[in-house]
Amino acid sequence: NAGVMQNPRHLVRRRGQEARLRCSPMKGHSHVYWYRQLPEEGLKFMVYLQKENIIDESGMPKERFSAEFPKEGPSILRIQQVVRGDSAAYFCASSPDRPPGELFFGEGSRLTVL
Amino acid sequence: GESVGLHLPTLSVQEGDNSIINCAYSNSASDYFIWYKQESGKGPQFIIDIRSNMDKRQGQRVTVLLNKTVKHLSLQIAATQPGDSAVYFCAENMMVAPLVFGKGTRLSVIA
Numbered sequence: 001n002a003g004v005m006q007n008p009r010h011l012v013r014r015r016g017q018e019a020r021l022r023c024s025p026m027k028g029h030s031h032v033y034w035y036r037q038l039p040e041e042g043l044k045f046m047v048y049l050q051k052e053n054i055i056d057e058s059g060m061p062k063e064r065f066s067a068e069f070p071k072e073g074p075s076i077l078r079i080q081q082v083v084r085g086d087s088a089a090y091f092c093a094s095s096p097d098r099p100p101g102e103l104f105f106g107e108g109s110r111l112t113v114l
Numbered sequence: 115g116e117s118v119g120l121h122l123p124t125l126s127v128q129e130g131d132n133s134i135i136n137c138a139y140s141n142s143a144s145d146y147f148i149w150y151k152q153e154s155g156k157g158p159q160f161i162i163d164i165r166s167n168m169d170k171r172q173g174q175r176v177t178v179l180l181n182k183t184v185k186h187l188s189l190q191i192a193a194t195q196p197g198d199s200a201v202y203f204c205a206e207n208m209m210v211a212p213l214v215f216g217k218g219t220r221l222s223v224i225a
Contacts, residue, residue: 041122045212045213045214091157100209105157106157107156
């Protein structure tokens with residue numbers, strides 16, 4: 001039973017380009033969460049999705065960031081027109097049910113903006 | 115001993131000793147708490163969880179204590195091993211809101 005799969009593990013973009021991060025949840029999990037982590041800091045909640053629906057996006061920046069979790073395929077976190085401040089590790093997690101409960105995390109996607 | 119640096123607070127422990135990592139949570143209405151371990155370059159891994167109707171829960175070598183009066187959570191690791199070196203995060207849920215993570219503590223095990 002594969003865990004949460006994230007790709008790419010490392011992504012380098014120049015300022016102004018777009019970054020797309022993908023997340024396949026664990027088998028049987030329909031709830032997906034995206035968190036962002038800066039070096040030496042905790043994980044900051046960004047968005048919570050359930051198949052085809054955004055449940056909570058209170059942690060998402062108002063501009064340039066979007067997330068989706070289509071009926072088929074992985075969840076995508078999209079960052080348009082990246083800036084240096086977007087450089088961070090982005091973690092995806094999944095759960096079989098809605099909160100509260102354990103989240104199962106992927107290994108993260110590390111975005112570097114030059 | 116424990117020190118607070120510019121970034122994550124660090125706890126240094128001798129191998130074989132017990133470790134106690136503390137966490138002050140923010141929301142008195144939170145009803146579920148969880149500890150995660152994060153090794154360098156990896157995603158957080160579940161250690162142990164506890165619901166607000168309990169004040170103590172034990173796992174293998176780990177114990178979580180919850181004091182709702184002062185909004186305090188602690189993780190005790192018995193007979194700390196070098197493999198326990200990592201950053202430890204507490205996190206809290208309030209009802210159906212997503213997990214909110216604390217700042218984290220780096221545990222450094224001295225062989």
